[in-house]
Amino acid sequence: MSESEKQYPRLSTFREAGFISKKQWILPDWLIRIFKWISPLIVIGVMIPIILTIKKMKRPYLWPKVIIIFILSLFFGDLMSSIAHVTFVDNAYSDAVFRTDEDDYMIVPVLYGYSSGHHYFPSNWKDIDDSTSWLTLTFFTLFFTFFAVILIDNKAIRLLILFTYFMVALAPISHKYMHERHHNRPVPVWVDCIYYTGGFMGSGKHVKHHENDIYDWGLLNGYSDSFMNFIIKSYCQWKNVCPIELMSENFTKYEEKFQTDVVKMRFTGDIEGRIKCKRDGHHLLLLEGNH
DSSP, X not given: OOXXXXXXXXXXXXXXXXXXXXXXXXXXXXXXXXXXXXXXXXXXXXXXXXHHHHHHSOSTTHXXXXXXXXXHHHHHHHHHHHHHIIIIISXXXXXXXXXXXXXXXXXXXXXXXXXXXXXXSTTGGGGSOHHHHHHHHHHHHHHXXXXXXXXXXXXXXXXXXXXXXXXXXXXXXXXXXXXXXXXXXXXXXXXXXXXXXXXXXXXXXXXXXXXXSSSOOOSSSSTTHHHHHHHHXXXXXXXXXXXXXXXXXXXXXXXXXXXXXXXXXXXXXXXXEEEEEEEXXXXXXXXXXXX
């Protein structure tokens, strides 16, 4: 541990930096509370289409086919999480303009509650309940599940899609507890079981993303990282359109503009307030909490 780390804590979560969010993630907290009351119906809504699809599949070699489809869904679920990570979460092809306010604070928009600013606050998912992340993504995937059941006649393809949706709903939990495990914090037994069977991500895979910023995007288990890296690198070479990590990019621009290693950030939106921090390798140190 460096001398700076002994003096200042690393940025970890919004709450630890003194912030309170207006909502935990995408949906308002009041809606999530309603979902918690009807969560048994939501589970049924997820499981019934899967069970009925399996029942309608042809009998010969049924369970080997189901197992193969399930294994494929681990890859495709990770691939979908990777695509969402590139485009929606980290906004890697953003043309957003770096901005500062009148007091020379870098403006950081916060649109999605505690889940925002992950490359500033790498343990930010610690502040989000597992039920919130699962119910939020299940709410969105149920919409697409309906269309998969209605429009996809091939039972094997339909089952692959349904299993993949299920995996996508688990991706934030895998991502959250990968960070918890990395920092030797408690992890639920059921998460550990999935992790040891290879379904959830190990910290070694995702740490690479925090070190290189622009590759290794998978959030479920990292199975799709090599494939996605190849696509991104090929597109970068072909079109000369390459990904960035917007938060790291803006941090660097601030340091260059003001010729300082102390970066002042003002958060606006779901979370409002200001902090001061600086780099220590791949980590950020909190010099002054919310003020």
